[in-house]
Amino acid sequence: MEIKVEEKILSANDRLALENRARLDAARVTAVNIMASPGAGKTSLILRTIEALRGRARLAVIEGDLASTVDADKIKAAGVPAVQINTGGGCHLDAVMIADALRQLALDDVDILLIENVGNLVCPTNFALGEHKRVLVASVPEGHDKPIKYPSSFVDLDAIVLNKMDLAPYVDFDLAAFERAVRAIDADVPIFHISCRTGEGLEAWVAWLMQQSGLS
Ligand code: MG
Ligand code: ZN
16 A cells, blocks of 8 residues: 555656646756765756856756755855755655746746756655756765665666766776676766866766757
8 A cells, every 4th residue: 555655646746747847848948957965066066067158058056955055055156046945854856846946947048957956866866857867976985886886876867977086096986897887777878077176077068968958
């Protein structure tokens, strides 16, 4: 019985996600769901992306956080419209929260909507938001065994961003082992090697994002 109830909840979320998708499509917005563990660099990636796309694409951001508004404040300070969702301890975003946030954005003035999910590799992947692209941010200090420990987070991704590459010489991270583990799950998802600190590799990520949004 419990399983049945859960299925019902999930399909209600899926239905609302489809409605979100229709609203985004009507406004010609490409929405990207960015997932990661806490501290992998989701907000840093968003700030770097804002910087790189200034004058090339109109961005907006939805910030999912357990409690604070620190990340949304940083985005607004960068001059981009941002809506904060505080999940009140909830460990993932869902389609209801996104529907709410979409109402607070002038979608006709947006090309790309970046959605920073709650930092957690377990359940965000189970909740469709209406996004067009699903991106996972992993980082070098987390270790190369993330795809083995959290395989479901690596399923159905459109891109993987491997952040903090500048730390590779200082930590025990085996890039070949990481890529082997990813390829065992997904043979051709693009993997971008970047450092939000130094800026290395960001241009390839941004070019991909522009291409996915039909802007290049
Ligand atoms: Mg953040
Ligand atoms: Zn959750």
